[in-house]
Amino acid sequence: MKRFKKIVAIEPVSMVPSAEKRLHDYADEVEMYGDIPADADEIVRRIGDADAVLLSYTSTMTKEVIARCGNVRYIGMCCSLYSPESANVDIMYAGEHGITVTGIRDYGDEGVVEYAVSELVRCMHGFGGKAWFGEPSEMTGLKVGIVGLGKSGGMIADAMHFFGADIAYFARSEKADAGAKGYRFMPLGDLLERSDVVFCCLNKNTVLLHEAEFARLGQHKILFNTGLSPAWDEDAFARWIDGDNICFCDTEGALGGRRFLYHPNVRCMCVSTGRTQQAFVRLSNKVLDNIENYLNEA
Known part of the structure; x- marks a missing residue:
């Protein structure tokens, strides 16, 4: 050599x-x-x-x-x-x-999955605050949408499925292995509309959520962004997050900067959860x- x-x-x-x-x-x-x-x-x-x-x-x-x-x-x-x-x-x-x-x-995905599960459980059960659905809830039957079914998106889908969630996903193409697990491939707008919780697991600088997508997502929804940069148009996100919604990001970069860092409907850890x-x-x-x-x- x-x-x-x-x-x-x-x-x-x-x-x-x-x-x-x-x-x-x-x-x-x-x-x-x-x-x-x-x-x-x-x-x-x-x-x-x-x-x-x-x-x-x-x-x-x-x-x-x-x-x-x-x-x-x-x-x-x-x-x-x-x-x-x-x-x-x-x-x-x-x-x-x-x-x-x-x-x-694919070196830090495991930590990201643990973060996603941890924060969603706390939100739904009301650990440290009010339960999202008014009373403590399990993931059983929860409608979860995955936007971007790559390695981390697939691992999050599998984790949610393990806890009994109903999984649908949007990706560039339909995945045979995902279909074999019972995950449904859907157009982005339909996925956003039907989901209680949406995980955006996209490559850096990939933006898919604009005004029309947030309108389809609607209110009283939980949004996670596990990518390295925002999955949304900033102005459209600003209007949506002012509603009856909540957003989780691990890093300031995923959130898009300090503008939303202290918003009452944002939970940002300011820590890269994949760095274990x-x-x-x-x-x-x-x-x-x-x-x-x-x-x-x-």
Whole structure:
């Protein structure tokens, strides 16, 4: 297996210590930074003559940055990579210049599912407040709608189904395995209208809920957003959340900023619920696997 001359992690990448040590198996030199670079010039300075770069989601490698780092031939994203358009690395430019970019997925979903179950149970039973339906309620028979049936959406659907909820979903296409479980594929508007609880589990920067969708969703509804960015048009959401509704998000980014952070109908944890010790182990292993696969094929 070939080796890199130098790997630089330009910011904290959430790898466990044992995995950081293993990076030395893949390079003659490894340099790890423990803070976030202030600007593009600092990113370029940190990369220097390195031929491999690691970064998380808090820094951005634009084409201008990549162009200034002539030795780089591998960029490892230690965070979720859903699509080139939503990535914090200019993947298209990198590819045009012979630079491989890898990312990871499905490392923090378990924590998100536990968060969703925990908050919904508290809401419906009235733990710490008023029960949503007026008296303590189970999930048995609850009409749950999943918008986006990817890995995390599928896991949330399975968890809700385990507790007896009636599951329907909207996705780009109908899923045979979901149908085998009894989950119903529905148009988005119909799904919103029939659901008591809606989970938006979409890729970053994917917006599906506009004025017409919130009108179909209606009142006295529970809305979860488990994505990295809002699944809604901000103004339409502002009008809907002022009604008899409640919205749960784990991070400020999923909510869309501080505008709604202290709204009485919003419950935002301001914590990434997928960032657990187990998730960091999964993240580390996937990052190392990507590096090893690249070097074996180089």
